[in-house]
Amino acid sequence: QKEVEQNSGPLSVPEGAIASLNCTYSDRGSQSFFWYRQYSGKSPELIMFIYSNGDKEDGRFTAQLNKASQYVSLLIRDSQPSDSATYLCAVRVGGFKTIFGAGTRLFVKA
């Protein structure tokens, strides 16, 4: 069964620090990877996608992908209290079918 694994946290970082979120996946054939943010009681919102090995930067966010290690990560620089949320790693497993990890809860302390 195809799986996406994340540390559930909570991960607590002080305001202004770098938050590092990690994800591993089981389907070696997966090519597209996504990070979503979900606030309590709300639906997920897309932060970034990545499909090539290496780093992809967008503002304060950097996604990193290593297909050989089946590993995806998300770095949040200059973390803000408003970044406190659950971060979901998502992997496309065939067609547009996408499965999600359990999410990592992030707390940014002011």
Place this chain on the structure above:
Amino acid sequence: GAVVSQHPSRVICKSGTSVKIECRSLDFQATTMFWYRQFPKKSLMLMATSNEGSKATYEQGVEKDKFLINHASLTLSTLTVTSAHPEDSSFYICSAPAFGRDNSPLHFGNGTRLTVT
């Protein structure tokens, strides 16, 4: 960005009744939509893939006769929870890939919180 609208946002129903949830893609056509459910503090579990003009594809363990999916147009998919029971209470979220846009990530509706009493 791509917009997916879901309605209703909240519904409370009595055990044994049926509830219909609508999911619309507002600014793009969606031949495929996905329905997820989420229990408190848990991740999104894919229930089924909704295909325009054909039968939905259900994930293992999801009862197709209980969760009826209809995708009659390129912009609308509906999920009907039939004969709802308290254990069906959950957060139901639809999503659609925005074809042709940046690797077509899934865009989500705002979700429907179903409470069955």
